[in-house]
Amino acid sequence: VIISTGATARRLHVPGEETLWNxxxxxxxxxxxxxxxxxxxxxVVIGGGDSAVEEATFLTKFASKVYMxxxxxxxxxxxxxxxxxLSNDKIxxxxxxxxxxxxxxxxxxxxxxxxxxxxxxxxxxxxxxxYAIGHDPNxxxxxxxxxxxxxxxxxxxxxxxxxxxxxxxxxxxxxxxxYRQAITAAGTGCAAALDAERWLAEKGLE
Numbered sequence: 001v002i003i004s005t006g007a008t009a010r011r012l013h014v015p016g017e018e019t020l021w022n023x024x025x026x027x028x029x030x031x032x033x034x035x036x037x038x039x040x041x042x043x044v045v046i047g048g049g050d051s052a053v054e055e056a057t058f059l060t061k062f063a064s065k066v067y068m069x070x071x072x073x074x075x076x077x078x079x080x081x082x083x084x085x086l087s088n089d090k091i092x093x094x095x096x097x098x099x100x101x102x103x104x105x106x107x108x109x110x111x112x113x114x115x116x117x118x119x120x121x122x123x124x125x126x127x128x129x130x131y132a133i134g135h136d137p138n139x140x141x142x143x144x145x146x147x148x149x150x151x152x153x154x155x156x157x158x159x160x161x162x163x164x165x166x167x168x169x170x171x172x173x174x175x176x177x178x179y180r181q182a183i184t185a186a187g188t189g190c191a192a193a194l195d196a197e198r199w200l201a202e203k204g205l206e
Contacts, residue, residue, distance in 0.1 A: 002192045003146070003154060003163070003170040005138040007180070009131060012046070014112075016102035020129075024108025027131040029055035030181070033062055037107065040064050041127030044111045046099050048072060052132035053081040059130065060090040067124055068093045071116055094124070102129055137174050146170070153177055161192040162199075169195050 009027030011017060017025060026032040029045070033055075043063040045056040048070035056066045068085065073095050075082045085091050096117050103110035103123060110123045137152045147155040147164035154163055154170040161169040171192035172185035 001168045002161075002189075002196055003139075003142075003168065003174055004172045004185075004189060004192070005141075005174050006185070007135040007137040007153075007173040007177075009135050010133045011131060012099055012133070014099055014101045016104065016108075020102045020104055020108050023106065024104060024128045025102055025131075026128070027135075028180070029058050029130045029132070033059045033130070038062055038128045042067070042125065043128040043130065044069060044099075044124060044126045045130045045132055047132035047134075048074075049076045049132070049134075050078055050081045051134070053077045053085045055130055055132045056091050057084060057088060060088060063090065063128075066091050067111075067126065069097050069099055069111070069113055069124075070095060071098050072096065099129070135173070135177070135180065137177075139174060151177065161188060161195045167199055167203075169199075 024037065039062050041063055042065045043059050044067045045052050046069050052068060056068050059066045068091060070093060097113045097115055099111055100114045100121065101112035102108055103112055108127060108129055110125050111129050112121060112123050114121045139148055139152050139154060146168060149155055154175050156163055156170055156175050161171050163170050169192040171188035173180050176184060
């Protein structure tokens with residue numbers, strides 16, 4: 001058995017998200033940030049952790065400006081990542097704020113935000129909104145049958161795809177919380193297929 005169920009990016013389910021997802025809204029800046037629709041635009045990143053800083057920093061290569069929207073008055077990111085965000089002239093952090101809607105018809109034209117302390121709402125004109133609020137591995141169906149970490153990702157042996165159960169392998173985003181790219185998922189998928197084939201051969205089950 002090869003487990004390759006992936007991970008799902010967390011969403012905020014704001015009203016405009018349903019129609020504007022993949023039309024200027026994304027959960028992967030590295031995947032989509034270089035697309036022509038985002039170039040030389042003001043962009044918005046939702047989040048305040050290391051991933052949010054990484055995505056915002058990446059987007060500065062293409063955007064004219066990047067706003068980081070964060071619910072708190074300080075970042076959750078590590079100190080070195082905070083310094084990276086605060087020292088980047090292209091990044092502006094909007095503190096104590098949350099996204100309440102995505103504006104636009106065919107494409108994103110703005111991010112409607114609310115100050116969590118005052119309730120005051122305002123709109124940031126932008127050409128894209130990127131979520132950087134985490135992923136959830138799709139492992140609920142396993143019901144504890146395999147070892148997972150505290151976040152629910154399947155644990156595999158270092159450099160391999162075999163899991164805590166003999167004959168069960170796992171690959172892709174269901175084990176990977178760092179890269180989350182199609183090409184890395186495909187690579188580990190190939191490795192899992194090879195490991196499974198070797199396991200079958202060793203058992204005389206080819």
